[in-house]
Amino acid sequence: MSKLIQGRRLWLGWPLLATALVLTPLLTLVYGGLTASSDGWNHLAEHLLWTYTVNSLLVALGVGVSCLILGVSTAWLVAHYEFPGRRWLQVALVLPLALPGYVMALVYANLLDSYGPVQQAFRWLGGYQSASEYWFPQIFSLPGVILVLSLSLFPYVYVICRPVFTWQTQLYRDASHSLGHGGWSTLWRVELPLAYPAIVGGVSLCLFEAMADYGSVAYYGVPTLTVGIYRTWFNLGDLPAAMRLASITLLVAFLLVLLERLARRGRYEGGLNAQPHANRQSLRGARAGLAAAWCALPVFLGGVIPVGMLVAWAVPATHGSSPAGYLAIFGQTLLLAAGSGLVITALALLVLFTNRLVRSRWTATAARICSLGYAVPGTVISVGVLAPLIAVDRWTIAQLNSWLGWETGLLLSGSVAGLVLAYTVRFLGVANYALEGGYARLSRVLDETAFTLGRGPRDLLRRVHLPLLRSSLGAAWLLASIDIFKELPATLVLRPFNFDTVATKTFELALEEQLGPASLYALMLVALGLIPVYLLNSWIEKNHARPAAPS
Amino acid sequence: MPALLLQVNDLARFTVCDLSLTVAAGESLGIYGPSGGGKTTLLRCLAGLELPDHGEVRLDGQVLNGPGVFVPPERRPVGLVFQSFALFPHLTVRENVLFGLQGVARAQSEKICAEFLELLKISELAGRYPHEMSGGQQQRVALARSLAPAPKLLLLDEPFSNLDPELRADLRRELRQVLLQCGVTTLLVSHERSDLAACCDRTARLSSGVLEPEVSQDALPLDE
Numbered sequence: 082m083s084k085l086i087q088g089r090r091l092w093l094g095w096p097l098l099a100t101a102l103v104l105t106p107l108l109t110l111v112y113g114g115l116t117a118s119s120d121g122w123n124h125l126a127e128h129l130l131w132t133y134t135v136n137s138l139l140v141a142l143g144v145g146v147s148c149l150i151l152g153v154s155t156a157w158l159v160a161h162y163e164f165p166g167r168r169w170l171q172v173a174l175v176l177p178l179a180l181p182g183y184v185m186a187l188v189y190a191n192l193l194d195s196y197g198p199v200q201q202a203f204r205w206l207g208g209y210q211s212a213s214e215y216w217f218p219q220i221f222s223l224p225g226v227i228l229v230l231s232l233s234l235f236p237y238v239y240v241i242c243r244p245v246f247t248w249q250t251q252l253y254r255d256a257s258h259s260l261g262h263g264g265w266s267t268l269w270r271v272e273l274p275l276a277y278p279a280i281v282g283g284v285s286l287c288l289f290e291a292m293a294d295y296g297s298v299a300y301y302g303v304p305t306l307t308v309g310i311y312r313t314w315f316n317l318g319d320l321p322a323a324m325r326l327a328s329i330t331l332l333v334a335f336l337l338v339l340l341e342r343l344a345r346r347g348r349y350e351g352g353l354n355a356q357p358h359a360n361r362q363s364l365r366g367a368r369a370g371l372a373a374a375w376c377a378l379p380v381f382l383g384g385v386i387p388v389g390m391l392v393a394w395a396v397p398a399t400h401g402s403s404p405a406g407y408l409a410i411f412g413q414t415l416l417l418a419a420g421s422g423l424v425i426t427a428l429a430l431l432v433l434f435t436n437r438l439v440r441s442r443w444t445a446t447a448a449r450i451c452s453l454g455y456a457v458p459g460t461v462i463s464v465g466v467l468a469p470l471i472a473v474d475r476w477t478i479a480q481l482n483s484w485l486g487w488e489t490g491l492l493l494s495g496s497v498a499g500l501v502l503a504y505t506v507r508f509l510g511v512a513n514y515a516l517e518g519g520y521a522r523l524s525r526v527l528d529e530t531a532f533t534l535g536r537g538p539r540d541l542l543r544r545v546h547l548p549l550l551r552s553s554l555g556a557a558w559l560l561a562s563i564d565i566f567k568e569l570p571a572t573l574v575l576r577p578f579n580f581d582t583v584a585t586k587t588f589e590l591a592l593e594e595q596l597g598p599a600s601l602y603a604l605m606l607v608a609l610g611l612i613p614v615y616l617l618n619s620w621i622e623k624n625h626a627r628p629a630a631p632s
Numbered sequence: 633m634p635a636l637l638l639q640v641n642d643l644a645r646f647t648v649c650d651l652s653l654t655v656a657a658g659e660s661l662g663i664y665g666p667s668g669g670g671k672t673t674l675l676r677c678l679a680g681l682e683l684p685d686h687g688e689v690r691l692d693g694q695v696l697n698g699p700g701v702f703v704p705p706e707r708r709p710v711g712l713v714f715q716s717f718a719l720f721p722h723l724t725v726r727e728n729v730l731f732g733l734q735g736v737a738r739a740q741s742e743k744i745c746a747e748f749l750e751l752l753k754i755s756e757l758a759g760r761y762p763h764e765m766s767g768g769q770q771q772r773v774a775l776a777r778s779l780a781p782a783p784k785l786l787l788l789d790e791p792f793s794n795l796d797p798e799l800r801a802d803l804r805r806e807l808r809q810v811l812l813q814c815g816v817t818t819l820l821v822s823h824e825r826s827d828l829a830a831c832c833d834r835t836a837r838l839s840s841g842v843l844e845p846e847v848s849q850d851a852l853p854l855d856e
Contacts, residue, residue, distance in 0.1 A: 089704075526718040529681050532705035533712040534732030535781060544731070548722045 089438055089538055095431035096447035102428075103454050103506050106465025107331065113468060114328025117321035121313065125322055129309060133326070136223060137292060137305040137333065143227035144234060144291035149284050151231065152238020153276075155376050157268065160246035161254075163361040164369040170376040171243075172618055177383030178236040179610030181567045181584070183296025184603040185229040187591040188387040190300065191394070193220040221301045229301075230291050232383035237290070238283030240617055245279040246272065278345050285341040292334055293458035295570035296588055306330040307460040307570060314464060314574065320471075327464040331457060338456050388607060391600040398597025407598075411605055414566055414582040417497065421504045422512075422562030426554060428505065429512035433520055434546060437528065438538055448517075452510030459507055459571035466503045467575065470494040495577050503571045508564050512557040519553025556616060563613050567606055637817045638678075638785055643687030643697075646673050647841035650687070655785075657692075660811055660818035662828030665838040671821035672715075674838065675787045678819070679712045680705035692784055711783035711816075715790040717774040719762040725749070725773050726758040732781040748776040751810060768799045775807070779814055786811075788820040792827050804830035 158164075159171045177185075193199050195212035209215050219225065253275060257267040273280070295307040306326060314323040364372050432451055436444040454462060470493045481487040493499050523546070531541045547554070569584045576585065583602050590599035637657040642650045648670040655661045663671055676682035678689060680696065680703060689697040691710070696703045711732075719728050726745060733741035749755045752772040762770055771791060778786060791807070792800045808831045811818050821838075822828055828835045837844040 524716075524718070526714050526716060527720060529679075529705070529712070530714060530718040530720070531731070532681065533679050533708075533710065534777065535706050535734060536731070537704075537706045540734070545720060545722075549720075 092431075092435040092438055092538060093444070095428070095435050096444050096451075099428050099432045099451045099509065100447045102502065103451055103509065105469055106462055106503075106506055107453070107457065109468050110324055110328040110331050110461065110465045113321065113324030114331075117324045119319050119321040121317050121319035122322035122325050125309070125313065125326065129304070130326070130329070132304055133306045133309040134329070134333070136298075136303055137307070137330070139223060140226055140230070140294070140298065140303070140305060141288045141291045141337070143224070144230045145284050145288045147227060147231035148235040148238050148287040149280065151235040151379050152283055152287075153242055153273075153280060155235075155379065156239045156242035157246050157272070158372050158376055160243055161361055162372055163363040164372040166373050166377065167361075170373070170380060173380045173384065174239050174376065175236050175614050175618055176380060176611075177233055178240075178617070179607050179614045180233050180383065180387055181296065181569070181606055181610070182230045182233045182290070182294050183300060183569060183584075183588055183591070184391075184606055185233045185383070185387055186226070186297035186300045187587070187599060187603060188390050189225070189229050190220055190591075191596055192386075192390060193218075193225075223303050226294075226297050226301050226303050229297055230294060231287075232379060234287040234290050235379060235383070237286040238280065241279045241283035241286075242276055245276045281341060281344045285337065288337050289334065289456050292330070292337065293460075293570075295458070295460050295573070296584075300588070300591060306333070307458050310460045310464055311570065311574065314467075320464070320468060323464050324468060327461040330461045331465075334456050334458065334461070388604075391604050391607070394596045394600035395604055398601050402598075407601060407605075410581050410583055410586055410602070413580075414584070417500070417582065418562040418566040419558075421501045421508075421565050422558045424501060425505050425508055425561045426512045426516075426558040429509055429516050429557060430546075430550075430554065433513065433516050434538075434542055437520060437525070438541075448513065452513050454506040455508070455510035457507070459503070459568055460574065462507050463503050463571040463574035466499060466506065466571075467494055470499050470502075495575070497577060497580075500572065500575045500577075503575050504561075504565050504568065507568070507571060508561045511564055512561045515557035515560055516550065516553050519550045519556075523549055559616065560613055563609055566609050637692055638819070639688075639690040640678070641688045641690075643674070643677060643689065644685045645677050645682055645687075646670065648673050648677070648684075648838075649841040651838075651841070651843050653836065653843060655817055655819060657817055658815050659834070660820065660832045662832030662835040663819065663821045663838050663843075664823060664825050664828055664835060667823055669839045670841040671823075671838050672789055675712065675789050675819065675821060678785070679710050679787055680708050681712075709784040710787060711778035711781065711785070712787045713771075713774050713778050713789065713791055715793055717762075717770045717794070719770055719773055719777075721762055724759050724761055725754060725765075728762070728773055729777045729780050732777055744780055748780045751779075751813065752776045753806075767795050768803060771795065771803060775810065779810075779816065782816075784817065786816045786818045788818065790822050791820065792822065792824070800827075801830075807831050 257271045298305045310326045436448050474491045583605050587602040636654050638655040640653045677684045695701050729745045754772045
C-alpha cells in the first residue's frame with residue numbers, strides 16, 4: 082500500500098465498515114439462495130415462482146415503456162416549443178414525484194373502483210343500475226399497477242431528459258435543420274441518439290423503482306416477487322424460502338443494472354456546451370393546444386387529481402378527531418427518518434472522504450459498492466438484514482443464557498437498530514450520489530494546501546470539507562431522510578412490534594379502507610415529498626442554466 | 633559559505649529523471665523550463681504531495697523521503713504557494729493566514745498573522761473573503777499564509793502566471809524583498825525566465841525531467 086497514506090490507514094475502516102454493511106445482507110441472500118431449503122420453497126417453486134417472476138417483469142416492462150413515452154415526449158416538448166402554460170408545466174411535470182406509488186394506488190383504487198366517483202358518474206350518465214351491466218377497466222389489476230406506478234415515476238425520465246434537450250442537443254439540432262432535416266427527422270436521427278444515455282438512465286431508475294415496489298402491487302393484489310417475499314415470510318413464516326425468493330429478486334435487480342450498463346456502454350455521455358434555447362419555436366392553434374394538453378395530462382393525473390382527492394377525503398376525517406395521534410406518528414417517523422438520514426450521510430461522507438484521501442482503486446470500489454443497495458428492493462434488503470440479525474440474536478441469547486443465566490427475547494431483529502441498518506443499506510447510495518456532486522466541485526488543491534499548512538486529515542475534514550460541503554451534506558441528508566420517511570416494504574418487515582410510521586399507517590389504513598385517515602397520512606407524505614421535488618427543480622436550474630460552469 | 637539546507641539525490645517521478653540538486657540556507661533557487669518538464673512534479677515531491685519512485689530528499693539534515701521513509705506533507709516544514717493560490721473560499725484573509733498556525737497560542741498567532749498581513753501590505757483586507765479580492769491581492773494572501781508558519785523551505789509554483797504583466801513586474805520586486813526580509817530558503821518554478829531573474833539568487837533549467845547545468849544570473853537572458 083502506498084506510503085502516501087501512511088498514518089491514514091485508520092480511515093480505511095470507514096469504507097470497510099460501509100462495504101461490510103451493504104454486502105453482508107446481499108451475500109447472505111446469495112448464500113441463502115444457493116443453500117436454503119424448505120418444504121415451503123418446493124411449493125413456491127412449483128406453483129408460484131413463475132407467476133411472481135413474470136408479473137414482476139411485466140410490471141417493470143410496462144412502467145418502463147410508459148415512463149419512456151411520457152417522460153421523453155414531455156421533456157422534448159417543453160424544451161423546444163413555446164405553447165400556452167409551458168413555463169408552469171415545465172415545473173409542474175416534476176410534481177408527481179412527490180407521490181409514492183402506493184399513495185397513487187390508494188387514490189386511483191378509490192377513484193376508479195365500482196363505488197368510486199368515476200363509475201358512479203358513468204352509471205348516472207349511461208343510466209345503468211349496477212356495475213355488472215357494463216364493462217369498465219379493472220383498476221385492481223396488473224395494468225392498474227402499471228398506470229399508477231407510471232404516473233408516479235415518469236418524472237425521473239423527464240427530469241433527466243429535459244436539461245439534455247434544452248442545453249445539450251441544441252447545437253446539433255440547429256446543424257441538422259441547416260442540413261435540411263425537419264423536426265421529426267432531427268428528433269429520430271439526432272436528438273434521441275444524443276439523449277440516449279440520459280433516457281436509459283431515467284428509464285432504468287423507473288425499472289428499479291417498479292421492481293422494488295411493494296405497496297401498489299400488494300394493494301392491487303398483483304402477486305409479484307416482492308409480494309411473494311413478504312407473504313412467504315409473514316404469512317408462512319418460512320425464512321429460508323423467503324431468502325431464496327429474495328435472492329432471485331436480487332438476481333433480477335442486478336440483471337437490470339447490468340443491462341443498463343451494457344445499454345450505456347460506449348455511448349456519448351453529453352458534455353456539450355451549446356447555448357440554451359434563446360427562442361423556442363412557437364406553436365399555434367391546434368398544435369399548441371395538443372402540446373399543452375399532452376403535458377398537462379400527466380400533471381393532472383399524477384399530481385392535481387390525486388392531491389385534490391386526498392384533500393377531499395382527508396377533510397371530513399379531521400372533524401372530531403384529535404390531531405394528537407397523527408402528530409405522534411408524524412413525529413416518530415420524522416425522528417426515525419432524520420436520525421437514520423444523519424447516520425447515512427455521516428457514513429457516506431466518511432467513505433467519500435477516505436476515498437479522496439487515499440485515492441486507491443480499493444476505496445473507489447468501496448464507494449461504488451455502497452451505492453449498490455439503491456438498486457435492490459426494500460423487501461429483499463429487509464430479508465437479507467433479518468437473517469444475519471436473527472443469527473446474531475440467537476448467538477447472543479445463547480451466550481447470555483449460558484454465562485449469566487439470563488433469558489431474553491430477540492434483541493436486534495425487530496428493533497429500531499435493525500430498521501436503521503436496512504435503511505443504511507438501501508439509501509447509502511442516495512447520500513453518496515448527492516455528496517459526490519459536492520466533492521466533484523471541491524478542488525483537490527484545497528486538500529493539498531491544508532496539508533502543506535500542517536493540517537492532518539481530521540482538520541481537513543472538519544475545517545475545510547465540512548463547511549464547504551454544507552449544502553451537499555444538507556441535500557444528502559434531506560434526500561435520504563425523505564426516502565426513509567416514505568419507505569414502506571423494509572419498514573413493514575423490520576419495524577418493532579406496535580411501531581408505526583406514516584408510510585405503514587397509510588398503507589394499513591388503505592387496506593382497511595379507512596380512506597379519511599389514510600388520506601391524512603398520505604398528505605403528510607406528499608408534503609414532505611415536495612421538498613426533494615423543489616430541490617430537484619432548483620438543481621436543474623442551477624446546474625444547467627449556465628452551460629459553462631466556472632471550475 | 634552557508635550550510636546546505638535542501639539536498640535532493642536521484643529523485644525520479646513521472647518525467648523527472650534522477651534529479652539531484654542542493655540549495656543553501658537562505659538561498660532562492662529558480663527553476664525554469666518548458667511546460668511538462670517536471671517543474672511542478674518536483675515541487676509536489678518536495679512538499680510530500682507526490683511519492684517519488686526513488687531518490688532521497690533531505691531538509692536541514694532530516695530525511696523527508698528515502699528508502700523506507702516518507703514524511704507526510706502535514707509534518708514537513710515546507711510551505712507551498714500554489715499556482716491558483718488555493719485560498720479557502722469559506723475563510724477570510726485573516727482566517728486563511730491563521731489556518732497554518734495551529735499549536736501556536738491564540739495571542740501569538742494573531743500577532744504573527746498581523747505581522748505578515750502588514751509585511752505583504754494587505755492588513756486592510758483582513759476581513760475580506762477571497763472572492764472579494766483581485767488576483768494580485770489573492771497572491772499576497774497566499775504568500776502570507778505560506779510564510780506565517782515559518783517554513784524552513786518555501787516552494788512557489790508559477791506564482792505570477794495568473795497575474796497581468798504590469799502587476800507581475802511590481803510583485804516580482806516585492807516578492808524578492810519579502811523573501812530577503814524573511815530569510816526563508818526558496819525554490820521557485822516558472823516557465824518565464826524573467827520571473828526568476830527578478831526574484832532568485834541562481835537558476836537552473838529543467839527540461840524533460842533533467843536538470844541542466846545551472847546558469848548564472850548575469851548570463852541569464854530575460855526571455856526565451
